[in-house]
Amino acid sequence: MAKEFKVPPVAFPQPGNPPAGGPNIQQRRMAAPPFQPNSGIPFMSFDIGSAAASTSSGPIYSGPGTVGGSANFDDEEPLLDELGIHPEQIWSKIRSVLNPFRVNHTVHKDSDLSGPILLYMSFCLFQLLAGKIQFGVILGWIVVSSIFLYVVFNMLAGRAGNLDLHTCTSVVGYCMLPVVIYSAMSLFLPQGGIVAIVAASIFVLWATRASTGLIVLLADGGEEHRGLIAYACFLIYTLFSLLVVF
Template identity: 35%
Template sequence: MSFGGNIQTVGPWWTAFTTGAIEGEPPLLEELGINFNHIRIKSLTVLHPVRKIDEHIMDDADLAGPIVFCFCFALFLLFSGKPQFGYIYGVALMGSVSIYVLLNLMSESGIDAYRVASVLGYCLLPMVGVGAISVVFTLEGTIGYLLSLISILWCTYSASGLFVTVLRMSDQRLLVAYPIGLLYGCFALLSVFNVGVVLK
């Protein structure tokens, strides 16, 4: 259908709010750098840490998954009565910068800050599970401490495995794991204790 012989309608009115009506334009999620298949692959790598890691897994580093995981972690803690949004993002930022500096001092090839933040964010996934458990059960007890310790070890093992695979520094895994374990230990403290109350 044409109006005045010059303008043609392309489709329904809602196509004006998408890029699908414009020929040659990539989908909106692809433009934003969000690839659900890559997020799934990286999440499964973290959840199955003993499986062999592909050394090219972080070639396409993204922050979509890590931001969602951090937000879910903060949301679960909010539901459990621990509003820690500021602390979580503060610890994540300072931890990412610190690990970035340490890895670049330790490795010959080096790594960019974007990939460091991506790995640390994806490996937060077991801690998100502990945050979900804290909504239903209190973590201030032997079982809560044990779950937190397991999640710290899981997150640390996954993150150190990804870093040493990508940077090819397998003989330095314990040196890489130590500061990463301290970082995830801070997240575990946030999930077990109400930091706002403790600081007051």
């Protein structure tokens, strides 16, 4: 036999009328706690009010050379000067190599590697246009050639020789200009013909004369060994020209 349970009636309050049933059925809302950011992470909890007060109490240090929160670039050096790249100096050195009979060695006393890197990249680019990917080969031969000429000169000059490796690398790089010009011309010449070999010989002699004159004038004790230095330079630039001819 089923037992009946008496269910009290549910009354929904209407707007504007007090709820029926007295204060026992009134729904009470619990007060929500104030928002606390990062309350679950103890070491990252902070107080927004204190942070805002600390930032508004005084200006933030913006580092040296700043006025009114903005950087002052009036006293800054140009980017090329900070990197040690001087386009006017590079252009004057390139022009001095264009005339192999009157090489101006005074502009080469301050040696740099910016111009040689530019000529090396140009040489690689022209070889790439010819369908030859030789970046690693050219870079390796550049390093070996500079060390080879440095060792040869210092062995010939002995204790009187004052040619350092940095100057030697700079001279070898700038005197690569005739080979770079020939690599650009070879794009319009037949490969491996008599014309290409004759043109290569002319540009190799041009680079050899320019590099020999610079090394003899920049270093002490090289005048009496001009022939052997010229032979070493001739071997270096012949090696680079073979990359273009074949």
